[in-house]
Amino acid sequence: MNEHKEIIIGMFGFGVVGEGLYKILQQTPSLNARIKKSCIKHPGKKRNAPEELFTTDKDVLLFDDEINVIVEVIDDSVAAFDIVTTALKNGKAVVSASKKMIAENLEELLQLQKETGLPFLCEAAACASIPVIRNLEEYYDNDLLHSIRAVVNGSTNFILTKMFDDKLDFQDALILAQQLGYAESNPSLDVEGYDAVNKWVILLNHAYGIVEKSDKILFTGIQNIQLRDASVAKEKGFDIKLVAQAKTLLNGKVAAYVLPQFVKLDDQLAFVKNEFNGVVIESGFADRQFFYGKGAGSLATGSAVMSDISALRYDYKYEYKKLYHHKPKELTNDFYVRVYISFNEVKSIRKDDFEWIEEWHAGLERSYLIGVIHFQKLQNTNWWKEDGVSLILTADGIIEEIDSRNAKKRSLELAGIL
Amino acid sequence: MNEHKEIIIGMFGFGVVGEGLYKILQQTPSLNARIKKSCIKHPGKKRNAPEELFTTDKDVLLFDDEINVIVEVIDDSVAAFDIVTTALKNGKAVVSASKKMIAENLEELLQLQKETGLPFLCEAAACASIPVIRNLEEYYDNDLLHSIRAVVNGSTNFILTKMFDDKLDFQDALILAQQLGYAESNPSLDVEGYDAVNKWVILLNHAYGIVEKSDKILFTGIQNIQLRDASVAKEKGFDIKLVAQAKTLLNGKVAAYVLPQFVKLDDQLAFVKNEFNGVVIESGFADRQFFYGKGAGSLATGSAVMSDISALRYDYKYEYKKLYHHKPKELTNDFYVRVYISFNEVKSIRKDDFEWIEEWHAGLERSYLIGVIHFQKLQNTNWWKEDGVSLILTADGIIEEIDSRNAKKRSLELAGIL
Incomplete structure (x- = not known):
């Protein structure tokens, strides 16, 4: 039962996720996957891997015929797009964790996958360890998808939990999140909702076949939420979450946004505390399902990338059924x-x-x-x-x-x- | 992107699940899958499908060269095993929902898959709409799996919820479960834990590579739980669930059982109410994940069967990595x-x-x-x-x-x- 091809990886980036993945792969020889080369920006930095693994020349990876999979876990969305497009054009499967890059270039990436017929997998780009993209692709296949609601950003959820449970005000909660590594030193991408809406663009695509830029989706973050709002919520029997939602309306169109929302205490999303993520999917056949797990962190993200690599052994690729085999859904603002x-x-x-x-x-x-x-x-x-x-x-x-x-x-x- | 082969199905059984699946397939032409024949036991019964769909002769399905997938959703575990083995030997992929049959014949089924190299998929056999088997196969691949804890039986969970939340005694809760269709008229399979331990045998196999009969796994049901026990639990700040658990001990062996257990109110499993199922997976890389959904019912089960059919289009099969590519884990009673x-x-x-x-x-x-x-x-x-x-x-x-x-x-x- 071990007839799978060897996966030979060229990896861009060796930050927390890249190093996490390197470790995971070393501990899992049965995967039959190895990183041949890793392309990095700063060669001087001390890294926990042999020196000969690294290069600063991207073409060493992109034009190596032996490398059949490019893994891209870098922070720069412009460079990432360049890498990914070159890799696909050169006949290599791609695994990417760059939500911003994917959200910004969704249409081009879909087109390239169509043209090349090559897999472009990105489970790590939305909710990390929660296998939400693959499940949306495989399990709601041709199901009647009523709605999908999710907590997709761990930083903001951590801050809201601290405001809500421990009565910290926004600034103190943010500082605590930064101290614990749940928020960046420049937290505005998370706090103002940009990270969440990028993930939502990706999930709307896999859930509904919608291809839309993030500036077409109404969103905000939690930057203006006050401790007083949390008290009001509590008095009324609610929690506050930054909720990404998409819902099929009666007219068949889809309402979608990322906004702070009151959620009932017995709602599945109220259960999602601290840095965790959660996704509630309601559909005609499978009814209501709830997925919960870590949405960030080197190992949670690394394990999602690894699951994509594992899937590539049997040439798995997204089919984008909602987009190509159905009439894709349309967004609406008329509600x-x-x-x-x-x-x-x-x-x-x-x-x-x-x-x-x-x-x-x-x-x-x-x-x-x-x-x-x-x-x-x-x-x-x-x-x-x-x-x-x-x-x-x-x-x-x-x-x-x-x-x-x-x-x-x-x-x-x-x-x-x- | 539609290069997949046509799936031509021979389906055994046309009860609630079979009919549910028939409906789902009719509504999803993009799957490129159709039921060519359904083999039934009682030809006289009125069914919501054209008469020419049905036969009572199993060989009409098993020896039809055009049929490439056998779907088996019948109640009789002896007949099911006969069907499944013949199908695999005849070169057909199999999708089965019969937990009892699979648990009873696990070793033989594994052997047959090895010999024939054919897929035998059974997502519907454990937790129905929750994609737990595929996720255990794909996502904890070579992960360090610390533990898996689950509520796998909806009937008993419904009864416990009613005892706990509404203070019904066991008998009244059972009658209510029967009235609402959450428990069989002969409820002992569910209530005494047989159904749960069968599912647990299957999940232990995909999670840990353990191949064991259900009588080797300590289990009981909820038949002796009293309303007074629920009050004690409440006083002490706990809920009561019928918990299936497997845990890797420090010595590397696995402790496994199905037993009623007190669970903390903030435990993910306490969140699983009424007829729902839930699975908590703890692992080294992905940390703690929680899956929640409907574990029974015609459409929830039908949607799980459909996801298996969908996976067969790209020749997906379980690799049983924990069993074949690793040293499989051993069960222990020494704790x-x-x-x-x-x-x-x-x-x-x-x-x-x-x-x-x-x-x-x-x-x-x-x-x-x-x-x-x-x-x-x-x-x-x-x-x-x-x-x-x-x-x-x-x-x-x-x-x-x-x-x-x-x-x-x-x-x-x-x-x-x-």
Whole structure:
């Protein structure tokens, strides 16, 4: 049962993930895979591997006929794209962990896979150790996928957990995350939602066949969430998570975003604490499934890369069934959302943007409202992302249709109250 | 990207799972798979499919050269084994959902796969919609697997949930489970743990390369659990689950069993309520992962069978790496467990079997003790399974080594108390 070909790897990058993978491969000779060369940027650095493993010349890897798999775990998305495209054009299978590079170049990468017929695997690029891409490819195959909701960023989830469970304020929680290695020294990629939306672009593709740039998907991070918001959530029986969601609407189109959201305490996502990730998939046949695990870290990421290498032994590649064998789903912004918005000053709020406002709480320290707003209005404006304003989707979130008479009635009522 | 061969299926059985699969395949033409014939037992029954689909002659399927995949979803484990072996010998790939048949004939099935080189896939046989077998095969590949703990039986989990959350007693909870279709009219296979241990035999094989009969694995069900046990659990801050566990001990051997166990309320398994299943995998590289979903039902099972069919398009088969490429792990009974045992009459309890007893609670209604016992003693005796005696593993469960002086001291102390 061991008829698989030998995997001979050219690896770009030897940072925490690359070194993790190197270790894993050394401990698993049965995989029949070895790293022949690793291309690095700074040759002077001390590394835990023999010197002859390394080169700074990318062509040594990309034009070596013996190397049949290029593994790319570097930080520079422009260089990564160049490496990946050259590798595919040179007839090599590719394993990549660069979510930013993939999200930015999704269309080109799909085209190249089509042209070359070669595998491009990227399990490590979304939720690391959780095998979500392969499961979306294989298990919801032609299933009726109702929705996918996920916590895809460990840094922000760690910070929210500390705010929620230990009542740390945002800054203290962020510093703790940095001390423990769960957040970068420049944390804005994580904290402001860029990392999460890049992963979401990739998962939307495998889940629904959607090919879209990240700037077309509404997102924000947790940078404006206040400790006071966590208290309100607790009083109301909710937790707060940075939730990436995609949901099939009644009209067949897909609503998708990455936003902070209240989640019920018995929701699977409330179970995802600290630096962990979690994915809830609801579908017609398999019903509700929940995957939970580490979304980052050298070994968790290394193990995801290794699983891709393992799959390459039997020439596995993504089929992108939702994209090529079905009519791919379309994104829509034509729906409503119920949101909680807290603020320091009333003038930050554009009340007229709302269909109606259901709750208005004014306090000396901080105030908040709960109201229903058209999703496109959030897309078109930025006031809700400004300093001091914190938007959190309510647990019921998406409202597909509203009764406009009802809206007017509620607005009128409101006029009497406010 | 659609170069896959056509899958032409001969299906044995057209019960809830078979019909579920038939529906799923009709709705998914992109799979390029069709059921050519279905072999049934009772031709008279009304079925939601054209009459010409059916035959009662198994050879019509097994000797049809066009049929390249046999799907077997019948209830009779003897007939199923006959079908599966004939199919493999006739050069056909097999997809099976019969956990009992697989557990009973594991060695022969492995041998046949080796001889024929053909795929035998059975994702539906353990935890249905949760892709646990494929993930154990692919993702913990050569990982250091520390432990796997799971709720693998939906019926018993539903009953325990109702006892725990709604304070129903065992009989009432069982009747409710039967009314809702979560338990069979003859529930003993589920309730007494037979179904769970069969699944565990299969998962031990894919997780650790262990090939063992179910009667070599200590198991019991929930038939003796009392409402009073649930109250004790609650007082102490625990839930009760029927837990299937396998754990790598320090000596490299594996401890495995299926037993009721107290689980902490923040344990992933406590999250698994009602008819759902859940699997927690702890490993060196990927850390802790948790999979959750429906473990039974026609569509959940059908979707697992479909995922196997889908995998057959690129000739996927299990490699049984832990068995063939590594030294497979050995089971051991040489360890201790801390157990809670409740009872009506003191004479039911063999106190001398314990290393020591830590707690002794005598009550008018019911009494219980907590003590440490060698695992082999549980294997060798049956008193703890008798009517009126209920054994529940404590949350810390396995104790690899005890200090015998300490044990004696504790016993002496106890002698003074009791």
